[in-house]
Amino acid sequence: MRGYVIVEVSGYALEKFMNLALKDSQYFWNIIRKNNKMYLYTTTKGFKKLKPYAKKSKCHIRIVEKRGLPFLQFRYRKRWMLAYGSLIFIGLMYLLCSFVWLVEVDGCKRLNETEVIETLEQNGYEVGRFKGRLDLRKAEQVLIDAYPEIIWTGVKYEGTKLVVQISESVPKPKLVEETEPCNLVAKRDALITYIATDKGMPQVKKGDTVKKGDLLVSGSIPYNDESGAFYLAHSKAQILAKTGYALTASMPLESVKKDYTERVSSRYNLRLFNFKMPIWKSHSKDVYNHFDEIVTVKQFKLTDKFPLPFYYECTQKVEYVPKQQVVEEETAKEKLYGALYDALLEKLGEGSNVLYHEVSYKQEEGKLVATLQAIVEEDVSEHVGLSLEEIMPQNKVEGENE
Template identity: 45%
Template sequence: MFLTLWNYLRGYVIVEVSGFSMERFINLAVNNNIYLWDIQEKDHKIYFKTGIEDFKRLKPHAKKARCRFKAKYKKGFPFVAYKYKKRKMLTIGSVLFILMIWMLASFVWLVEVEGNERISSLDIITSLEAKGYSAGKLKTKLNLREAETYLINQYPDIVWAGIKFEGTRLLVQIAEIVPKPQMNDENVPCNIIAKRDALITYIATYKGMPLVKKGDTVKKGDVLVAGQMPLGIDDPNMYFTASRANIKGKTTYYMQGEASIQQMSKDYTDHVSRKYSLKLFNKLIPFLNQKVSFEYYDRVITTNQLRITKLFPLPFAFEVEERLEYVPVITEITEQDAKDQLLARLWEDLSKNLSDTAIILKRDVFFSKTGNAISAILSVIAEEDIGYAVELQNEGEN
């Protein structure tokens, strides 16, 4: 690849040779240190490439071998420069274009975040912008190691942050802390705490001192099994252990909501109004805005950022805002359909609060109607695991 680039920069000629002693001509040229490459024979003629200076040295050898040769094609930068040397404005424009690209490549024009799951990318980008790490900043003015430290201090869930330049992109890579599992280490002293209000239906304690029994009512946060207990009946000294128990309780959930018998849907038409804008740096410049002649519409915005390559986004973007007209259509459903839809929505929301091991014991729903609105209260009684381990912070406390 380097040799190809070098030959292009110094220029070369594709030579066509004809005659009766073409092989002798090639041998004479090579023996006199004339560099030839890509030698090919086609249609009783020989073609090869050679440098500009070496081409001038071929004449005496062609005469000695009684061959004819000519420059079939001229390639390389010297010939391009000669062709355009009289077009000064084109040359100046090309130089200015290269300088502009070089200047634009010295800035950051896009910030992207990778590796995040729980933390929003928008929150991370907003935090960096508040500290001056945003699009439009000169690369040499940004201290990436300082930005990494800032992110780690700003977000406790970030255990590692790496920031680097990729072309004109500022790529932020982070690793989040893995959440601690609810189950405790068997060697770490802990209490078992109630997740929520419940009526104890079953308790089997394997380690620790139970503080409740079947039939007891507990509140969220109550200690169900203590991780500290006396050494014996006559020994008041306490020792600590990792509590383990299987505790089930009867829990109650409520969810309420409302639905209307009259529901609105959107009937989209073929009418579309568009607004075209050019985004330069962080400024939006509209240059064509079609009139909106309808009352109801949805907006769809499409932004196409100009890039030289994937790694070199530029601070220019073409934005199209489409306004899609729709006609609001009011439809009236039956009262039973409204109840079914409302019940399905309430159950979906309530199910998010149930544990994976929950067994539904009873489910009741109460409907009421006011005008065109249907209200509902969904109540669920379930049996589920209600205990979770909480590490004892101070083992020295009695």
């Protein structure tokens, strides 16, 4: 801000010059010696004080470079438009930095970042808003109210960015209250292969065929006396059964391959919000029957924390020639088999076992259709709470006994 100069000292008594200057505690720095010359940095006042020492030591001293704001002002003292332009530029940059030009969300795992940004925009926290009018604490409450999965959120400014940090709750595991009376029912049609009851009254045995919704283990257990009374329990059993799955998938035996040519049409724009200003366009008058359009958008930034509302946009049309490509039947079969088997494993739970599976193929209208038939041994039981009709009669009997 105050300016400084780089001084060159030459002569045969450089050591004497340095001793005289250090004796009077003169201020200079960055001393470098090259051959028979010495270079040092000092202030403008310091340079004037070094002249007598140079004369006593018979050394020559001169300024080789001037740096700093005072010299810059003197150099451009007659260029008033440059000064005004600089002030206007600084003012515009300060004004632009008072707005939000980018919303950034961090920490989303189960939530969608785009949906979070849209929620903020619907409540007035969008790009282009003046930072002084935004209540960040209110924005945090908006997100917590909108998404029960959020247990904590922090909203802050980083330059011209509105940064939203989110912490999501851990999904609650599905817990079964073992004190609540319930039945075990079948969730699929199946053939019972194994049953071991821990609590409850079994209603089926090995070898029985059940349909979806059939009662497997009852939570109503009769007493061993002749009163006819029942007590309620939380049914618990290990039940395995054979079930059948049928999955179908298809794949075309012909596909289109894009053979790209060297013809590319480009268009460049500068964009401010939704206003586009064309910069340059490639002089290609050819009409492309088949092409892919690639759009590249880059936002101008002062630094990573100071994005600006100016965008550089490049749109390219890349021509290609479509070619029909025949897919080999064996390749199609391998892909369909892998996709169907993976889909089967996704449907099955832990502890399931695939006993048998078979895949059949047929061609229909240029497509290869695959059907997977599988027999699986799995747990087909699920807990279902007792209905009011099941509970009330037992309560009535217990009341009469009392």
